[in-house]
Amino acid sequence: MKQFWHSARLPISLLVALHLAVVLAGFLSPEDPAKQNRKSALLAPMNIHFVDSRSKLHLRPLVTVEGEDRPLRFFVSGSQYRLLGLFRLRTHLFGLDEPSGIHLLGTDEFGRDQFSRVLWGGQISLATGWLAAVISVGLGMLLGLAAGFWGGWRDSVIMRGAELFLALPWLYLLLAVRAFLPLSLSPSATALMLIAVIGVVGWARPARLVRGVALSAKERDYVYAARGFGASAWYLATRHCLPETYSVAATQAALLIPQYILAEVTLSFIGLGVGEPVASWGNLLAPLRQFSIITSAWWMALPALIVVLTSWCFLRLEDALSSPSPRKHECEKMV
Amino acid sequence: MKRRSKTHWAGIAIIVCACASGWAIDLQEELLTTNAAPGRYGGTLVVLQRAEPKTLNPVTALDAPSREVIRRMTADLVSINRATQQTEPGLAKSWTISEDGRVFLLELRRGLHFSDGHPMDTDDVAFTFQVYLDEKVRSPQRDLLMPGGQPVAVEKLDSYRVRFRLAQPYAAAERIFDSVAILPRHLLEPAWRAGKLAEAWNLNTAPSAIAGLGPFRLKEYQPGERIVLEKNPYYWKTSREGNRLPYLDRLEFRFVPAEDTQVLRFISGEADVLNRVSARNFEMLRQDARTKYDQLQDLGPGLEYNFLFFNLGSLDGQRYPEIASRQASFRNLGFRQAIAAAVDRDAIVKLVYGGRATPLWGHVTPGNRLWGNAALPKQPQSFDRARQLLRAAGFRWNSEQQLLDASLKRVEFSILVSSSSPERVKMATLIQDDLKTLGIQAQVVSLEFRALLDRVLNSREYEACILGLVSGDTDPNPEMNVWLSSGGSHLWNPGQKEPMTAWEGEVDKLMRQQMTTLDYARRKSLYDRVQQIAAENLPLICLASPNILVAARKDLGNFQPAILDHYTLWNVEQLYWRTPRGVSSSPKESRP
Numbered sequence: 001m002k003q004f005w006h007s008a009r010l011p012i013s014l015l016v017a018l019h020l021a022v023v024l025a026g027f028l029s030p031e032d033p034a035k036q037n038r039k040s041a042l043l044a045p046m047n048i049h050f051v052d053s054r055s056k057l058h059l060r061p062l063v064t065v066e067g068e069d070r071p072l073r074f075f076v077s078g079s080q081y082r083l084l085g086l087f088r089l090r091t092h093l094f095g096l097d098e099p100s101g102i103h104l105l106g107t108d109e110f111g112r113d114q115f116s117r118v119l120w121g122g123q124i125s126l127a128t129g130w131l132a133a134v135i136s137v138g139l140g141m142l143l144g145l146a147a148g149f150w151g152g153w154r155d156s157v158i159m160r161g162a163e164l165f166l167a168l169p170w171l172y173l174l175l176a177v178r179a180f181l182p183l184s185l186s187p188s189a190t191a192l193m194l195i196a197v198i199g200v201v202g203w204a205r206p207a208r209l210v211r212g213v214a215l216s217a218k219e220r221d222y223v224y225a226a227r228g229f230g231a232s233a234w235y236l237a238t239r240h241c242l243p244e245t246y247s248v249a250a251t252q253a254a255l256l257i258p259q260y261i262l263a264e265v266t267l268s269f270i271g272l273g274v275g276e277p278v279a280s281w282g283n284l285l286a287p288l289r290q291f292s293i294i295t296s297a298w299w300m301a302l303p304a305l306i307v308v309l310t311s312w313c314f315l316r317l318e319d320a321l322s323s324p325s326p327r328k329h330e331c332e333k334m335v
Numbered sequence: 336m337k338r339r340s341k342t343h344w345a346g347i348a349i350i351v352c353a354c355a356s357g358w359a360i361d362l363q364e365e366l367l368t369t370n371a372a373p374g375r376y377g378g379t380l381v382v383l384q385r386a387e388p389k390t391l392n393p394v395t396a397l398d399a400p401s402r403e404v405i406r407r408m409t410a411d412l413v414s415i416n417r418a419t420q421q422t423e424p425g426l427a428k429s430w431t432i433s434e435d436g437r438v439f440l441l442e443l444r445r446g447l448h449f450s451d452g453h454p455m456d457t458d459d460v461a462f463t464f465q466v467y468l469d470e471k472v473r474s475p476q477r478d479l480l481m482p483g484g485q486p487v488a489v490e491k492l493d494s495y496r497v498r499f500r501l502a503q504p505y506a507a508a509e510r511i512f513d514s515v516a517i518l519p520r521h522l523l524e525p526a527w528r529a530g531k532l533a534e535a536w537n538l539n540t541a542p543s544a545i546a547g548l549g550p551f552r553l554k555e556y557q558p559g560e561r562i563v564l565e566k567n568p569y570y571w572k573t574s575r576e577g578n579r580l581p582y583l584d585r586l587e588f589r590f591v592p593a594e595d596t597q598v599l600r601f602i603s604g605e606a607d608v609l610n611r612v613s614a615r616n617f618e619m620l621r622q623d624a625r626t627k628y629d630q631l632q633d634l635g636p637g638l639e640y641n642f643l644f645f646n647l648g649s650l651d652g653q654r655y656p657e658i659a660s661r662q663a664s665f666r667n668l669g670f671r672q673a674i675a676a677a678v679d680r681d682a683i684v685k686l687v688y689g690g691r692a693t694p695l696w697g698h699v700t701p702g703n704r705l706w707g708n709a710a711l712p713k714q715p716q717s718f719d720r721a722r723q724l725l726r727a728a729g730f731r732w733n734s735e736q737q738l739l740d741a742s743l744k745r746v747e748f749s750i751l752v753s754s755s756s757p758e759r760v761k762m763a764t765l766i767q768d769d770l771k772t773l774g775i776q777a778q779v780v781s782l783e784f785r786a787l788l789d790r791v792l793n794s795r796e797y798e799a800c801i802l803g804l805v806s807g808d809t810d811p812n813p814e815m816n817v818w819l820s821s822g823g824s825h826l827w828n829p830g831q832k833e834p835m836t837a838w839e840g841e842v843d844k845l846m847r848q849q850m851t852t853l854d855y856a857r858r859k860s861l862y863d864r865v866q867q868i869a870a871e872n873l874p875l876i877c878l879a880s881p882n883i884l885v886a887a888r889k890d891l892g893n894f895q896p897a898i899l900d901h902y903t904l905w906n907v908e909q910l911y912w913r914t915p916r917g918v919s920s921s922p923k924e925s926r927p
Contacts (some may be wrong), residue, residue: 034768041686
């Protein structure tokens, strides 16, 4: 356990910070993510500094807006948002005096604040990642356990099904699903639905792994012993085999979440993900399809760093979870 | 030394023979002398295409890449000069039109040859029209050759004169002959008789089995990579000095799907011409040190018009109850006027096209110099006017400033856009934000283009949509399909049996009338009225027309891009390299 914590400390703390920031997006972001400011499209990021243009030092941080130094204000009142989806608030952690906007990561082609959009976009992107992973792993555990523990024709049916799903080209499936979804569905609901489809389609890989674990678990001596004492199949499956699969499931989840975040990015990149004006990380990266944006507005690529960082954290976590399995150690000691 | 002089004499003999035979042909040939500036022979021009051509058959080709290649290999009797937008002689050296506008007498140039050396005469012309009009061949141009629903009757008078009879006068007159490629009867008649013309001249056909009257002929096709055309030695146009065109030895189309990749290829020198560049990339080319001295031209507004439209068709209310219930608002003229007033066209021009576009209030763009109605009102964005219009049309706002319709339901709808057009997605995002100010909730739904068209034209399961149309000609006739209520491209309510509204009925009448009116001024006033009705009733809320932006290498001579398709290659026979160029940079060049 100590070893696990040692290698997972950094990714876990980063992930916690990231999730917190995303959950508190409304409070931390200075602007409404959908608010267009057509006069300030594609503005470069603003620098926070303490020395003004006359070389005078200030305690309060400054930003330069249209050649003028403006003081950064804290706990300012701004656009209304819902914190945690419940409380209607207007207080933002920082901002400028009206009417100027502060753009720490610049603005996009409509003059919307990129920093606010990255935070708000995380809500959709992380939610889709988690949701799809939970669906995949949940289904995978259920079906994998059924296949591995009960075996026989169930095993054949489920495993052939898994092979079928592994061979399914999910991108085309999504294009078809997107074409048939009702138009009145809100952008976030559409995105969640598409990701749920990816999640459902992705059960096969975890199911195969869980089946393997279940196959070996049901042959263990203590399982035979329990069976000898008259334990029911359901009891054996849920009490003895299922816990054995937890570490595999956790590893799979840590592996799948970044994959599904990338799936959302892919979908948005080809223009079929979350609809405007809702922000998502994929949506924020979509303008990079245009070569001219990469060359003339470099800050538009910054959201890619967040996606990379998140993926790296999850993959480090997966690494820590999979090698060496702490639970296996305990089992070996017991034997 | 001896051997050398032998080859020398042999060479001279060949040249003398060639000149003699050339002279013999020249005596009979009636070539067309263009006013092309004198150029120099040789070189290859590399052009990029978004997709591979699907066929090389001029009769059945539908897609733009196919037509782009085919047009360089074929020629028509009369063609529209892309620069002047007027007709000029092609294979026909002259023509007369009867007073009632129904009979055309065309006289062909004598002594012309197809690119395989076979002579061309009126038999080929008659055969061509027979094929285009054959119902079984299903040519997309067939409808255009049937004014008044009756096919054009073609009559061969002798080897060089041919008479065309129309069932009713056709206002666009000789423009009808533009883009009807004259086919070689000796090559295609067997296929047509066997009922296999549609399959003839596909991409697997040997170059020797394909011949046309265009400046170039097929040399080779490499699937997924390129199609190479070579100079047609029998081409019938000459420069001002009498030098036979084309100047270029080869024309090479390479397939590069994305615009950005095309631009990169142009920057790196792998391509010589870009037929269409987006505003952002154009700006980038102007700034890049490697391309800023090239010929980067902004030709001003083209013929493309982008617009927002609502589903005004009669829907199966049981199948789509929600859309049907919202149609009451869409059909309300005040509602459409309010939307048109709320749209910030200047923001579209600035943010979507980087300023390289023109805001539109009618469907005829300023690029169309002959037919635009200058009297249409051009009202700037005004939320106040939009609110007034909505109030007058029976709409209300609730306490949260959300717009409610007459039945007190919140006004919301979805706007379809094609995911492959970043420009239209951006327009939708801007309009969505404008409508939010009015309290209308609009959902932007980007769909794959075919899925979008299927919804608009077939299932009709949509509420609003942003599309663009581009006409191949400035004349109003190619727009018939859009404005006739029975037309397949009458997007807001296609294929009506009877016009559903009075104004659509009037437009039908005016459009049919202009089609048979020969006098330009009279015709213009009819079409002006159509534009006025359209601007008053707003079936299409016009948004903007992008400028045509093109690029070509600095030393490409006679480069005269135009706003009519094909923007850059329409005068390909006159293009030449000012400085001698080495053989194309392709590594596969040296292969036998």
